[in-house]
Amino acid sequence: MSNTEIKFSEESLALVNKIISRYPQGKQKSALLPILHVAQAEFDGWLSAPVMDYVASILNIQPIEVYEVASFYSMYNLKPVGKCTLEVCRTSSCWLLGAEDIVRHIEKKLGIKDGQTTADGMFTLKSVECLGSCGTAPMLQCGAKYHENLTLEKVDDLLDNLRREGNRKTYLDKV
Amino acid sequence: MAKKLLLKDDHIPGINTYEVYRRQGGYASVEKALKQMTPDAVVEEVKKSGLRGRGGAGFPTGMKWSFLAKPPGVPRYLVCNADESEPGTFKDRYLMERIPHLLIEGMITSSFALGANTSYIYIRGEYFYVSQILEKAIDEAYAAGWLGKNILGTDYSLDLYVQVGAGAYICGEETALLESLEGKRGNPRIKPPFPAVKGLYDCPTVVNNVETIAAVVPIVNDGGDAYAKIGVGKSTGTKLISASGHINKPGVYEIELGVPVEEFIFSDEYCGGIRNGKKLKAVVAGGSSVPILPENLILKTAAGEPRLMTYESLSDGGFLTGTMLGSGGFIVMDEDTSIVKNLYTFSRFYHHESCGQCSPCREGTGWMEKILHKILDGHGTLKDVDLLWDIQSKIEGKTICPLGEAAAWPVAAAIRHFRHEFEEYVKNPSSIKDVKHYYRLNNLQSELA
Numbered sequence: 001m002s003n004t005e006i007k008f009s010e011e012s013l014a015l016v017n018k019i020i021s022r023y024p025q026g027k028q029k030s031a032l033l034p035i036l037h038v039a040q041a042e043f044d045g046w047l048s049a050p051v052m053d054y055v056a057s058i059l060n061i062q063p064i065e066v067y068e069v070a071s072f073y074s075m076y077n078l079k080p081v082g083k084c085t086l087e088v089c090r091t092s093s094c095w096l097l098g099a100e101d102i103v104r105h106i107e108k109k110l111g112i113k114d115g116q117t118t119a120d121g122m123f124t125l126k127s128v129e130c131l132g133s134c135g136t137a138p139m140l141q142c143g144a145k146y147h148e149n150l151t152l153e154k155v156d157d158l159l160d161n162l163r164r165e166g167n168r169k170t171y172l173d174k175v
Numbered sequence: 176m177a178k179k180l181l182l183k184d185d186h187i188p189g190i191n192t193y194e195v196y197r198r199q200g201g202y203a204s205v206e207k208a209l210k211q212m213t214p215d216a217v218v219e220e221v222k223k224s225g226l227r228g229r230g231g232a233g234f235p236t237g238m239k240w241s242f243l244a245k246p247p248g249v250p251r252y253l254v255c256n257a258d259e260s261e262p263g264t265f266k267d268r269y270l271m272e273r274i275p276h277l278l279i280e281g282m283i284t285s286s287f288a289l290g291a292n293t294s295y296i297y298i299r300g301e302y303f304y305v306s307q308i309l310e311k312a313i314d315e316a317y318a319a320g321w322l323g324k325n326i327l328g329t330d331y332s333l334d335l336y337v338q339v340g341a342g343a344y345i346c347g348e349e350t351a352l353l354e355s356l357e358g359k360r361g362n363p364r365i366k367p368p369f370p371a372v373k374g375l376y377d378c379p380t381v382v383n384n385v386e387t388i389a390a391v392v393p394i395v396n397d398g399g400d401a402y403a404k405i406g407v408g409k410s411t412g413t414k415l416i417s418a419s420g421h422i423n424k425p426g427v428y429e430i431e432l433g434v435p436v437e438e439f440i441f442s443d444e445y446c447g448g449i450r451n452g453k454k455l456k457a458v459v460a461g462g463s464s465v466p467i468l469p470e471n472l473i474l475k476t477a478a479g480e481p482r483l484m485t486y487e488s489l490s491d492g493g494f495l496t497g498t499m500l501g502s503g504g505f506i507v508m509d510e511d512t513s514i515v516k517n518l519y520t521f522s523r524f525y526h527h528e529s530c531g532q533c534s535p536c537r538e539g540t541g542w543m544e545k546i547l548h549k550i551l552d553g554h555g556t557l558k559d560v561d562l563l564w565d566i567q568s569k570i571e572g573k574t575i576c577p578l579g580e581a582a583a584w585p586v587a588a589a590i591r592h593f594r595h596e597f598e599e600y601v602k603n604p605s606s607i608k609d610v611k612h613y614y615r616l617n618n619l620q621s622e623l624a
Contacts, residue, residue, distance in 0.1 A: 022336040024250075024293070027376055032358035033341050037300065065358075072360040073341035074527075075300045091262045092463060093419040093506055095520045129344065129524050130262035130463075131301050134419035134506070135426045144304045175304040 006054045012042050016058065028059050032069055035059070036076055041170035045085070046077035074128065075171065082117045082124035083168040087141040090127040093134035098150075102138050103127050105152050109159065122163060143169025177444070178405060180393040180413050181386070182429040185273055191308070193315035196276040202321055204284045204395040209329050212395075217288035221391060223399025225411035230256055230347070230384030231462060231502040233486050236391075242371040243289055244379040252380040253291040255282060255388055256352055257298035257305075260344040261462035262524060263504025266415035267385035269427040271298075271305050275312035279335065281388035283321055284395055286333050289381055293334050297352050300341040309337050344528035348576045349382040351530065362530050363576035386415050407433035410485035414503055416445075421509035423447035436460070436482040436489075437474045440507060453509035457592075460489055461501020463521050464581035466588030467514065468498050494588065514593040515600055518585060519547040525582035533574040539566050540582045550597065553604030560597045564590050 008016060016035050023030040035055055036047060043051045052066040059066075070076045077085075086106060090099045103114055106125050110118050117124040133139040136148035140155075147158055162169070179185075189195035196202075208217050222237030243251060255278065259267040271278055278296070286294045298306050313335055316322045324332045338356055340346050346355045350364035353375050374380020390412060394402045403411045410432040419425045422440070424447035430439065439445045440455065449455050458473040459465060475482055477496035482488055486500045508517065526540040543566055546559050567583040574580075590597060600607050 022295075022338070024376065027357070029358035030338070030356060033300070033355065034339050037303070037339060037341065059358075061358075068360055069358065072530075073300070073343050075342035090520065091524050092459070092517055092520050093263055096420050096506070096508065096512065096517065128342075129527055130260060132259050132265040132268050132299070134263050134265050134504070135417060137419060137425075141301060144307075146304075171300065171303040173304075174307065 006043065006050050008038070008042060012038050020059075029061050029065065032059060032061070032066065033073070036066070036070060037171055040076060041172045045081050045083070045168055045170065046079060080117070082122050083166070084122060084142050084162045085124040085126055085169070087126050087128045087131070089129070089131045089133065089137070089139050089141075091130035094130075094137040094139060097137040099127075099138045101152070102140065102150055102155060105155055106159075109156070122166075123159070144171050144173040144175045145169070177429070177431045177434070178413065179429045180402075180405075181270060181277065181389050181415065182274075182427075190274055191272075191276075191312075193276060193312070193319060196274070197319070201276055202280050202283075202319075204280060204392045205287075205321055206327065208284045208287050208395055209327050209331055214288045214290055217284065217391075217395060220394055220399035221288070224390075224394045224402035225399075225406075225409060226387065226390055226394060226402065227410075227486065228384055229386035229390065229414065229503070231261060231464070233500065236383065236387055239371070239383075240289060240381060242369070243381055244372045245290065246379070250293065250376075250378050251289055251291045252375045252378055253282065253286045253289050253294040254349075254352065254356065254375060254380055254382045255294070255296040255385060256347060256349065256382050257296050257302070257385045258340055258344075258347040258352060259302075259385070259502075260299055260347050260528075261464065261502045261504055262521065263419060263459060263462050263506040264417050264502040265419075266417045266427045266503060268302055268305060269417075270385060270389060270415065271302075272308055275308050276316070277389045277392060278309070278385055279312050279316050279321070281391045282335055283316075283326070283333060285381075285383070285388050285391050286335075287331055288391075291381075292332055294336075295356060295375075296335070296337045297346070297356050298337060298339055299346070300339050303339055306337050306339050313337065343530075344524075345530045345576070345578060348578065351576065352382060353380065360530070362532050363578075365575055405431050407483065407485050408487060410487060410500075414484070414500070416484070416503040416505050418446050418505045418507070420505075420507035421450050421453060421512070422507045423450050430484055432483075432485050434484045436484060439484055439505075440474075446505075446507065449507065449509050451509075453511065455507065456510045456512050457508045457514060459498075459504070459506040459508075459585075461499045462504035463506075463524065464577075464584055465499040465501040466494055466497070466584055467518075467592065468496075468588070469592050472496050472592070473498075494584070495591070498588070514589055514596050515547065516551060518589040519544070519551055521585045522547050522582070525578065529578060529582070533579065535570045535573040536579040536582060539570040539579075542566050543582070543586055550600050551607060553600075553607055555597075555601040555604075557598065557601055560590060560594065560601065563597075 056063045139148045227233040346361040351361040370380040522544045526544040567586040570583040
């Protein structure tokens, strides 16, 4: 894949330019994190090297400046993921209220282990650190949406619904 | 009924919209500050209020503001820390989601006080949907003339933007946050220079927590003296507490500082007691970083005084018998909880979140996680417990930022107060299997059988 094949849609490009305008002249690198989110949402849910190079060219910075950021933050995927990434919180309060059960249940139901993607490319399971939803534990995030006060039945319903909808969930989705 | 300042209108339908917020008296602090006060007068009220940083450190906000350097011709910035990531803490998310205009109003009034003409709200990436709520509120505030050029016809102008992070606890540390806002890895900077002198883009910058900035609204409206009358001693005003764990009524509560811990846990006005009729075992009172305390020490100080929800009372006894108010992330554990396993989730968290700059933290957090894993796997030795203690003692005070302390303190406190539990796991590994590690969800046993 060469860089020429990778290009933001007009809608995304407008958003990217709006984001860049928030920062003082010459400080456009500040826009890197939000723009990587836009890129990840547009280019199949992950950041390939050509995508990162493309973002670097937009911001007029070196590719390495993008790689070092993309590899630091946990929300950027550096390899392909399923259409729906199920991010189950596993830290203290969620653990106290059964997060491990949620993970095991999803593993069993989807036939994958934590960190893996289903063969049909629909789901990726990823246990994550505290998502700030401790009062509504246990919970998981899928795209922009928080699914809270989970029970095993609610997880079953969620998986069914996500499969039925069938589209990719991103952090940029309107909730 | 306790006095509420931030959540007083939380029950009103539509308070998340501009119209309803304004009808309830919203944006009065901006009018008052811009039309009747000088920036210094606003700073003075905040000083008088005794407000302390609500993100966790508890540093006096007025004093932090007064440190801001004001070299001529150099822009100053106010940056709101909405990176809320301390396990057990979800109050800022609640506030931003339910009453977004309170934060916007606080940002305008505070930016005026500091002489900032561009301000940013840095919000953790996982709260992306909340950033959309804030952006909508900001658009409404621009449309109504509270943001932009010559606000209310004065010569004060302000632009306010939201920046999303991308998943990194460390970005809650203010210099890491500034690095991230500049589009870099969240590696904390060496201080000094402090952000007040050299912050965002090397310009003087104040970084304040969401709740701190929201509290500026009632302080300007009612005066710093009125705010200071609420609370006990140097713990003035109200505080949002995020209550979670094995309680009947988890959620965000605005308390007047000074409520007894026992009342907070057991009264129906707050947590409503321990769920399923269980007994209280332990509490992490101020987010994952602060020392865990067993039931007897969280309800009463070592001297037998009732423990109060204040900065001073919670830290009474130092770390030997006390803890900290921290971020107000209040995690309650019942009698069946495995303290060792809970600690493991904390240590795994800090290992995951260490930025890797300082060896004691980068290596130490990994060791602690591994040793706890070994103990929980039934392969621990008594020496491992001593080794854990040794490692945590060699992280504290030896790192650029406080993540080192934050990782070390929970380990130290768990061993200090629950050493017997670690030793039981080591001496009798089969007991680990019998321990009810966590609350089991309905029907689980049969489903997983």
